[in-house]
Amino acid sequence: GENVEQHPSTLSVQEGDSAVIKCTYSDSASNYFPWYKQELGKRPQLIIDIRSNVGEKKDQRIAVTLNKTAKHFSLHITETQPEDSAVYFCAANRNEKLTFGTGTRLTIIP
Amino acid sequence: DTAVSQTPKYLVTQMGNDKSIKCEQNLGHDTMYWYKQDSKKFLKIMFSYNNKELIINETVPNRFSPKSPDKAHLNLHINSLELGDSAVYFCASSRGLLNYEQYFGPGTRLTVT
Numbered sequence: 001g002e003n004v005e006q007h008p009s010t011l012s013v014q015e016g017d018s019a020v021i022k023c024t025y026s027d028s029a030s031n032y033f034p035w036y037k038q039e040l041g042k043r044p045q046l047i048i049d050i051r052s053n054v055g056e057k058k059d060q061r062i063a064v065t066l067n068k069t070a071k072h073f074s075l076h077i078t079e080t081q082p083e084d085s086a087v088y089f090c091a092a093n094r095n096e097k098l099t100f101g102t103g104t105r106l107t108i109i110p
Numbered sequence: 111d112t113a114v115s116q117t118p119k120y121l122v123t124q125m126g127n128d129k130s131i132k133c134e135q136n137l138g139h140d141t142m143y144w145y146k147q148d149s150k151k152f153l154k155i156m157f158s159y160n161n162k163e164l165i166i167n168e169t170v171p172n173r174f175s176p177k178s179p180d181k182a183h184l185n186l187h188i189n190s191l192e193l194g195d196s197a198v199y200f201c202a203s204s205r206g207l208l209n210y211e212q213y214f215g216p217g218t219r220l221t222v223t
Contacts, residue, residue, distance in 0.1 A: 031209065034212075043200060043215060043216050043217055044214050046212070049211065087151055096158070096165060097155060100153040102151075102152060
């Protein structure tokens with residue numbers, strides 16, 4: 001089955017700086033890669049996703065890049081703000097099943 | 111308007127008991143899921159249903175039995191609860207099985223004592 005690794009497990013950045021979270025996946029047939037944000041005590045919510053026919057996607061301060069050859073994808077958050085503090089999960093979809101990474105706890109330091 | 115709702119929000123019970131968690135979505139989606147999030151925050155799929163048909167049944171003990179009476183509802187019944195079942199259980203729904211955003215419910219925190 002699919003295996004998704006996510007790094008780092010914790011990340012602290014100064015407000016206004018950029019944050020990068022990286023994921024690798026094992027199954028080259030995976031074709032959909034969403035990122036979810038989970039605030040403390042809340043439900044996971046989709047923030048951005050990318051399909052395997054695209055190399056990069058951007059939505060305001062958030063961008064995702066995908067390297068299919070290397071089987072890794074990354075989340076980039078620019079100009080970080082205190083409300084970006086949360087746990088972020090990457091995921092890979094293969095055969096109708098979404099496999100999540102282990103999560104990154106992002107803390108924005110004011 | 112609540113898109114995906116779950117009841118109850120909290121569930122505290124003793125080992126050996128049987129309990130149920132209910133989930134409803136009003137998004138008109140065809141696919142629903144159950145996920146388990148343990149104390150380390152790992153999110154793992156348990157089951158998925160598409161048009162009331164079971165699609166994914168991960169290696170979950172058969173003490174866990176999902177039931178989908180219709181496309182808008184997916185309930186989870188757990189028999190003979192064990193300490194290791196303590197976790198947050200999330201229901202989710204999506205338009206279909208392939209490559210669609212999943213909308214999560216608020217979660218049910220189950221504590222087994």
